Amino acid sequence: MSHPAAAPKRSGRAPWTLRRRLVLTVVGLLALVSIVIGAVSVAILRGSLVDRLDVQLASAAGRSGSVIGGDGDNDNRGFFIAPTADAILRGPAQPPGLLALVFDGSTITTGYTDNESGAIRTLEPRQVQLLADHIKQSTPVTVDLEGSLGQYRVVAETSRTGTLYLVGLPLSGVNSTATQLAAIIAFVSLAGILLVAALAAWIVRFALRPLQRVTETASRVASLPLDRGEVSLVDRVPEADTDARTEVGRVGLALNRMLDHVDLALETRQASERKVRQFVSDASHELRTPLASIRGYSELTRRSGQELPPDAMHALGRIESESIRMTGLVEDLLLLARLDEGRELELEPVDLTRLLVDAVSDAHAAGRDHVWNLDLPEDPIQAIGDPARLHQVLANLLANARVHTPAGTTVTVALAAENDRAIVTVRDDGPGIPEELQTTLFERFARGDTSRSRDSSRGGTGSTGLGLAIVQAVVVALHGDVTVSSEPGRTEFRVSLPLA
Ligand SMILES: Nc1ncnc2c1ncn2[C@@H]1O[C@H](COP(=O)(O)OP(=O)(O)OP(=O)(O)O)[C@@H](O)[C@H]1O
Numbered sequence: 001m002s003h004p005a006a007a008p009k010r011s012g013r014a015p016w017t018l019r020r021r022l023v024l025t026v027v028g029l030l031a032l033v034s035i036v037i038g039a040v041s042v043a044i045l046r047g048s049l050v051d052r053l054d055v056q057l058a059s060a061a062g063r064s065g066s067v068i069g070g071d072g073d074n075d076n077r078g079f080f081i082a083p084t085a086d087a088i089l090r091g092p093a094q095p096p097g098l099l100a101l102v103f104d105g106s107t108i109t110t111g112y113t114d115n116e117s118g119a120i121r122t123l124e125p126r127q128v129q130l131l132a133d134h135i136k137q138s139t140p141v142t143v144d145l146e147g148s149l150g151q152y153r154v155v156a157e158t159s160r161t162g163t164l165y166l167v168g169l170p171l172s173g174v175n176s177t178a179t180q181l182a183a184i185i186a187f188v189s190l191a192g193i194l195l196v197a198a199l200a201a202w203i204v205r206f207a208l209r210p211l212q213r214v215t216e217t218a219s220r221v222a223s224l225p226l227d228r229g230e231v232s233l234v235d236r237v238p239e240a241d242t243d244a245r246t247e248v249g250r251v252g253l254a255l256n257r258m259l260d261h262v263d264l265a266l267e268t269r270q271a272s273e274r275k276v277r278q279f280v281s282d283a284s285h286e287l288r289t290p291l292a293s294i295r296g297y298s299e300l301t302r303r304s305g306q307e308l309p310p311d312a313m314h315a316l317g318r319i320e321s322e323s324i325r326m327t328g329l330v331e332d333l334l335l336l337a338r339l340d341e342g343r344e345l346e347l348e349p350v351d352l353t354r355l356l357v358d359a360v361s362d363a364h365a366a367g368r369d370h371v372w373n374l375d376l377p378e379d380p381i382q383a384i385g386d387p388a389r390l391h392q393v394l395a396n397l398l399a400n401a402r403v404h405t406p407a408g409t410t411v412t413v414a415l416a417a418e419n420d421r422a423i424v425t426v427r428d429d430g431p432g433i434p435e436e437l438q439t440t441l442f443e444r445f446a447r448g449d450t451s452r453s454r455d456s457s458r459g460g461t462g463s464t465g466l467g468l469a470i471v472q473a474v475v476v477a478l479h480g481d482v483t484v485s486s487e488p489g490r491t492e493f494r495v496s497l498p499l500a
């Protein structure tokens, strides 16, 4: 069974994290609110400043009317004052920066007091034209006079003597106050936004920490090999992160419930596996005694010296050989059951060189039709393992190389030390293992079709498909591993074991 995959790799631009999204949303909303508040404040301030300017303008217009209308002081002194812009600007108590335009029916006179020097200057024709458009304006309006003069608030009146005149006051003061306020608001907002961004980033990180812990628990559990062996799921999301009143708490709680559930299921599976293993182990154990009796009695009868018909002799021989085969099968099953139970093998230094020499000479004796080669290093190599089981591993591999290949096949057994591992390879130049069998080769009762037909009753070897399962179970229990590579003409089993 394959292990659950790690997080799948995704292509394209990385999406925004929740943290980044939350922080940017807060910052964006705050910026929006700041802009609205700033804009409204500046507009209100400017409006009220313009209103005040309009009041000043109205009184300046009143005074101007008196000057050119022949009222008041001038009149009393008996002067005649020509209705000109200059007269208005030189009139009493006029505010600085005042602008005036007078149309006495035939000529237009204009002028304004320079804010800095106080001198009176005339307007350019283009500016006069701009003002003349508003000569009928009885309520204050804003006119842009362009150039250095800028915006003015102007209002037109008619004097008592019927002279049309227009006065204006500069908006520059109002505008600069409004600009200043806008700058201050922008600066304060920016500082506030930066502060809020930093705080939000910190708070969101803090708030998402429980989620991080839940993720860590899930990842730890996900990395456990749950598909085999005895595993208990003790890992849980910490109590503090399982408060159902919070969103993250609900996730944590759900994960813990799921883990409880999976743990229970695992326990049930393990219990049933244990039972099956126990049954196989007990059954094989119980079968040994009757099998030994069958074998003993048939052998005894065969050798009793009494005259038996040839048929009976043959049957007795078959009973004996089959009981021997069955004993081997039962022993294999018992060994597998015990390895499954995780019963410790004896771990001691084993001289692999000796072991190989013995195993190959046994194989040579059993398979005279094959060519046996042994490739040993100069120095003896010792591995950590159980001598009897390791002998069985080699015997199984050599038996396969003998049984599943035709006569004349060359089998080469080699030993080498690589890093801290001892490597044993069993290679033959036989027909190879069918590809579809290779994936399940080390599973119990997995065998090739040709092996299946080799029924011992028909004089075959009585292949059961347990040999390689035992090889793998033993090697894994000894903290080693076994791999196979096979193609027609070259089949190689490679066993690696920890060096002594
Ligand atoms: N060297 C080899 N060359 C060709 N086929 C092989 C070789 N070794 C194993 N096989 C194939 O792999 C199958 C499984 O081998 P395994 O040793 O597990 O079982 P078996 O030899 O059939 O039975 P058992 O070993 O239990 O008597 C064999 O049936 C055979 O088809």
Ligand SMILES: [Mg+2]
Binding pocket: 396, 399, 400, 466, 467, 468
């Ligand atoms: Mg075999």
